[in-house]
Amino acid sequence: MKGKGSGAMFLAWNEIKNNRLRFTLVIGVLMLISYLVFFLSGLANGLEQLNREAVDKWEADGVILTEESDLRLQQSILSTDDFDGAGVDEYTELSQLSAIASNGDKKVNVYIFAVEPDSFMMPNVTEGDNFAGRGEVIADDTLKEDGFKIGDELSLSSTDETLEIVGFTDKARFNAAPVLFTDAETLETLHSRKMTEADEDVVNAFIIRTDNLDDVEAAEALQVVDTETFIENLPGYTEQNLTLTLMIYFLFIISAVVLAIFLYVLTIQKISIFGVMKAQGISSRYLAGSVVAQTFLLSLAGVMIGFVLAVITGLFLPAAVPVAFNYLEMLVYGTVLIVVSIIGAFISVQTIVRIDPLKAIGG
């Protein structure tokens, strides 16, 4: 950072250079705040993915569920006859079951999704084979971190039936639990109680791809929602997001206030210096500009260090902490932090404008 060239930077930079301890402290505080902001944003992002990555992978535009289901998959029970694909480009059926699966060593909460083998919901196999016979599943690859492997026999909490992992797929977590993909027949055998009395095929939802959700014609008592709405209604999803987002917003305010206080105190200490400069004829605008320039330098430094620290911390965190950085979002948050810091500096700008040079030079 040279800062020699531009006008306002000259004072700003020289003051920083000659009061290192003071400004290191300011940068330190900003660094901690931005570190926290970045970390929370990573956490929010990670938790989001934990909930929705399986759904995102479908690249579907909407979901059809029953009216009564309150948009909860397991509460929605509908017949395959209820929808014939009227008004959509593509659709597929989804049946699901949540269960505790164990390979003998470890127990995990999982979702078992029955998907149609030729549909767009069919996961890509990243390791091993596709499910083919009864009882075979493809599992989300985060299960590998829990010690699950291809060939593992899984016993389930709700039934005597067992499943076998024949392959893995990536990015397949739904509502904070890994997904096991299988076919409809296998899922059928797992249901402890029959869902319907007739021979009717029963599913939980239709997943659809279409350009216009309004054109979709589904039976009465069904509702068509867009994918985003469906995700937002996943248990805990919105609450979690809102909490973290609120914390981040509070941190923005806190950083503005903290910096405003810091700069105000520094400005108060410099009143006589500023006053003398004003007496000489140096404009308030120039002096205020130097404070704003200084704030920019300090917040930029704080935010950048906070960013680097957050990313480094992310590398060393255990996999159980769901931190996933979204660099674009971090760029936005970093910019916001710098902007609110500069807003905080405006209290000092007012003080500078009001300094009476006469008082400063005192007769």
Add this chain to the structure above:
Amino acid sequence: MAILELKKVQKTFGSGKTKVEAMKETDFKAGKGELIAVIGPSGSGKSTFLTIAGGLQTPTNGEVVINGTALSDIKEKKRAKLRLKEVGFVLQASNLVPYLNVAQQMHVLDKVKKGNMGREEAEALYQSLGIEHLLYNFPKDLSGGEKQRVAIAKALYTNPSIILADEPTASLDSDRAFEVMGILKEMTKEKQTATIVVTHDTRLINDCDKVYKITDGKMELHEIMRRTT
């Protein structure tokens, strides 16, 4: 030609019982190359006079004209500009920015104003003030006299037509005080500035072209000194 003129200037502070007439109606002129001393006891109104002359406060009545511009005709923003261009202040207390070294004290003025001294001219100024070896010192590493000389350099650096010095020698021992006065005189003649020095040290006024005395806000020509050539 008068570069600084005060016409019927009067200043009153407060009102009613607390009313203080710090400056009684005064006419005053200062021309190019003139070194003028203003003496008077504490509280007599010397600083009031100087700050009004420099446009740092407005008189209650009357008019201040700097280089042809009447201060009451312009806004504070313009007045600040005029100060920057025409007036150099040398203050009693050090008016140096603590986090800038001597060279940077001048450099900051280049950031806000054009037409300051060029490199060679500035170096000659530092030489004559004896501060050329102190350019990279910060104010805390300067003696009182050195600070005062830097302050003078700063006041002159912008090529002002008026120099206003409020007790520039107050923090100095008498040898240094004489030295600083000598420098001010030299600069006044060399740069053809109108220089007004407020002091209560009557020993320092011998070299001045004019001496005014203020008593209770009343300003009078004290004694016209013999012009030194």
